[in-house]
Amino acid sequence: MRRRNTASVPSFVATPQAVTPQPPAAAESLDDWPAPDGLRGSSRQQAMTGRGLYALLWTLLIGAVGLGLFGVARPGGSRGPAPSAIPASAAPAQQPPGGCAELLVAAWLTGDAPVLATLLGAEQPRLPQRQRTATRTYTVSVQPGPQPATWSYVVGADVAATAKNGGSTAVGIQFFAVTLTRRPATTTADGTCAGWSAPALPAQVAGLAPAERQELAYDRTLSTSGQPLADTLSRFFTALLAGGPEIERYLAPGVSLAAVTPAPYTQVRLERLAAAGGEQLRGGQVPADGTQARLLATVAATVGEQPGEWRLTYPLSMAVRGGRWEITAIDAAPVLPSADTSTRTGSSRPSDRPGTSSGPAPAPAASGSTR
Structure with missing residues (x-):
C-alpha cells in the first residue's frame, strides 16, 4: 500500500532566538520634550523656579513650627507681651486711704x-x-x-x-x-x-480765708407773696420742710420728691425769690401753659420757740401746666453767668447781666408714686 505524502503543517510556535539585552531607556525629563517655537530654552528656568518656590515654602513651614515649639518651651512663653511702661506723668497718683x-x-x-x-x-x-x-x-x-x-x-x-x-x-x-x-x-x-x-x-x-462772692445769673427779683408763683412755692416748702400735707400736689407729673422726715422745722416762709431771665413772669399772673422758669428761692425756717431763723437756698425749675405752676426739679446747682458775661468788664449790677435761662433742668427720675 502506497504511503500518502504528508503535507507540511505550518508551525505557529516561534523558534527561540537569542535575545540581545538592551540597556534601559533613560527617564524622560522636561528638557527632553520638544518646546514650541518661542519657548525653547525657558523650560529649564521654569523648572528651577518651581523647585525654588517649593523649597522656600517648606523652609517657612518648618521655621514657623520651630518658633512655636520654642515659644511654648520657654518659661512664660505663653504669656502675651509685657505692656509698655507708663510714664510717671501719665500714671494715676495713688492717694492715701481716707481719714x-x-x-x-x-x-x-x-x-x-x-x-x-x-x-x-x-x-x-x-x-x-x-x-x-x-x-x-x-x-x-x-x-x-x-x-x-x-x-x-x-x-x-x-x-x-x-x-x-x-x-x-x-x-x-x-x-x-x-x-x-x-x-x-x-x-x-x-x-x-x-x-x-x-x-x-x-x-x-491759720483759718480759711473768706470766700469771694460769686455772682449768679438770677437777674430778676420776684414778689414773695400775693402771686400764684409765690403762693405755690410757700406751700411747697412748708410741705417739704415743716411737715405740710401732700407735697405731690405741687409736683409735675413724673416727678417724685420726698418730704424731709421727721420735719426739721416748725415754720417756713419764702424770704427771697429771683429768676434767671424771666421776661414772661412780669405782671405776676400765670403765663401760658408750657412756660418754663429757672428760679432761686431763699426760705427762712424756725425751730419751735427757738429764736432766730435758719436760711436755706434752693435752685428750682418750674413749668406751667393747666393754668398753674408746678415744680419740675430741684436743680443740682444754681445758674451761673455765661462765660462772656462773667468776663465782661464794667458794671456788675444784677440788672446788667442778661439771663442765661435755657429751660428747666430735666426732672429727676421717678422713684416713688407719681401723680
Whole structure:
C-alpha cells in the first residue's frame, strides 16, 4: 500500500532566538520634550523656579513650627507681651486711704501715743495726754505734694479743752497742715494707713480765708407773696420742710420728691425769690401753659420757740401746666453767668447781666408714686 505524502503543517510556535539585552531607556525629563517655537530654552528656568518656590515654602513651614515649639518651651512663653511702661506723668497718683490725716490730727491733739506710733514716721515726742480732744475732724483740702508719693492735707478740727474735773469747753475750729508720704519700695499694705505715714508732726495753720462772692445769673427779683408763683412755692416748702400735707400736689407729673422726715422745722416762709431771665413772669399772673422758669428761692425756717431763723437756698425749675405752676426739679446747682458775661468788664449790677435761662433742668427720675 502506497504511503500518502504528508503535507507540511505550518508551525505557529516561534523558534527561540537569542535575545540581545538592551540597556534601559533613560527617564524622560522636561528638557527632553520638544518646546514650541518661542519657548525653547525657558523650560529649564521654569523648572528651577518651581523647585525654588517649593523649597522656600517648606523652609517657612518648618521655621514657623520651630518658633512655636520654642515659644511654648520657654518659661512664660505663653504669656502675651509685657505692656509698655507708663510714664510717671501719665500714671494715676495713688492717694492715701481716707481719714489718715484726720486720724493723725486727732491722735496728736489727745496725745494718743499708740496711734501716733502707727502714723508718725518721725521721732515721737512726749505730748500732753487728754488735755484736748477733737470732737469732729474733716478734710478741708488735699493735693499732691511736690515729690512723688507725697500728699498735703489741711485738716479742720472742732477742739475741746478738757478740765481737771472731767468737763470740757469748746475752743473752736482749728486747722492743721499734714503731709503723708510712702516710700516707693513699700508695696505691702502694712500699718494703720497701708504703709503711708507722716514724716513730720502736724503744723497748726491759720483759718480759711473768706470766700469771694460769686455772682449768679438770677437777674430778676420776684414778689414773695400775693402771686400764684409765690403762693405755690410757700406751700411747697412748708410741705417739704415743716411737715405740710401732700407735697405731690405741687409736683409735675413724673416727678417724685420726698418730704424731709421727721420735719426739721416748725415754720417756713419764702424770704427771697429771683429768676434767671424771666421776661414772661412780669405782671405776676400765670403765663401760658408750657412756660418754663429757672428760679432761686431763699426760705427762712424756725425751730419751735427757738429764736432766730435758719436760711436755706434752693435752685428750682418750674413749668406751667393747666393754668398753674408746678415744680419740675430741684436743680443740682444754681445758674451761673455765661462765660462772656462773667468776663465782661464794667458794671456788675444784677440788672446788667442778661439771663442765661435755657429751660428747666430735666426732672429727676421717678422713684416713688407719681401723680
